[in-house]
Amino acid sequence: MDQIHLMKVFVAVGEEESFAAASRRIDLSPAAVTRAIAALEDELGVKLLARTTRNVRLTDAGKRYLDDTRNILASITEANEAAAGVNAAPRGSLAVTASVLFGRRFVMPVIVRYLQQYPGVDVAAYFLDRVVNVVDEGMDVAIRIGHLPDSSLQALRVGQVRRVMVASPAYLAAQGTPAHPADLLQHTVIAASGVTPRVDWKFGAAGDPTMVRMKPRLTVTSNDAAIAAAVGGLGVARLLSYQVGEELAAGQLSVILAEHEEAPLPVHILHREGKFGASKVRHFIDLLAAHLREHPHLG
Known part of the structure; x- marks a missing residue:
């Protein structure tokens, strides 16, 4: 056969x-x-x-x-x-995945522009706060934040983000501004995780880290909810810089303990393409990479 x-x-x-x-x-x-x-x-x-x-x-x-x-x-x-000659005219179906908030704020505008520019392509966008297996779940393109494990996937670095501690100006005026990570034990903590009632937050350089274990006053399962609680003046939250970029620019939140932050986390576009590269994937990656590299919240 x-x-x-x-x-x-x-x-x-x-x-x-x-x-x-x-x-x-x-x-x-x-x-x-x-x-x-x-x-x-x-x-x-x-x-x-x-x-x-x-x-x-x-x-x-x-x-x-x-x-x-x-x-x-x-x-x-x-x-x-x-x-x-498919490379001359993208067509077919494209599957894209990213985390929920990143997908909504950064990827969706590119998808809209891509679909308007290439009418022969349909897009399925999977915005999920879990790691989607690109190969097993049939994704063409994935956006990953953090250091990548060894993989056969192609990776294109497009930016970086930081883990930042934030609180509203009103909260800091009422409760004071922490000067050291250990001071967080005296503050109301908001955690964007439902995995455990206790949270270990690491600060500083990899060679000399500071670990602080806290019991959050509020634990939520979405980043949006943690941002809303922090903006509302409840307490201190730890989030990625891109997640609170708009709130920081508007003065609704302020960064604290910046001198104790860990090293920035890289942002990559992952794909499975080989040396030929399907037109639908290449054109989408080109649009997405240009958009992300120019974005002020990913620098």
Whole structure:
């Protein structure tokens, strides 16, 4: 059988973890899917899938082969698109992910401009406050804040942000301004996290950090809510600088303990593109990178 066909069938089965679901996805009969997987395993001389009466799972060899096969098929698609002239006119579907607040404030304006400029493309935007797996969840572009682990993904640095301590001028006038991180123990703390009732906040350089453990007076599950509470004068919150850029510019919040901040965190655009690069992805990244690099809150 054709090697590319076998690879496509295997990727469908591996991702769906089901012969029946893969059959529906690629519009082949279950028998044809079973024959294709058997032929591929015979050709390779290795077991790629472990089958039971209830489910299908990848073997260790199958997991490695799935990653390699995805990359090969993606490269073939990119090469075909480049040869067919798709690069001249972006079209198709684009999946983009970022955190909720970053996506709303920084990515959505670019998506709107991109869709207006390229009518042949549809965009699905996933703004979630969790790390989305770019490969497993089918994302074309992701924006990440923080230091990146080793990865096969392509990364383009577009800015940086800081972890900042903020409070309203009214709160600071009434309660005083902390001079040292340890002074926070005497202040009302707002935490944007629902994971634990206690919070460890680290300050200073990596080689000489200061750790302060506090019990927040208010714990919320969204950054927007923490910002609102701080603006309202409840207490001190720790957020990323881009999240409170508008409030700082308007004088609704003030930065405190700036001399004790950790090193800035990089902002990257991640994507899976190979050497050809699909037009829809390249054009979006170009727009997004230019927008983020020029933004004053990401410098």
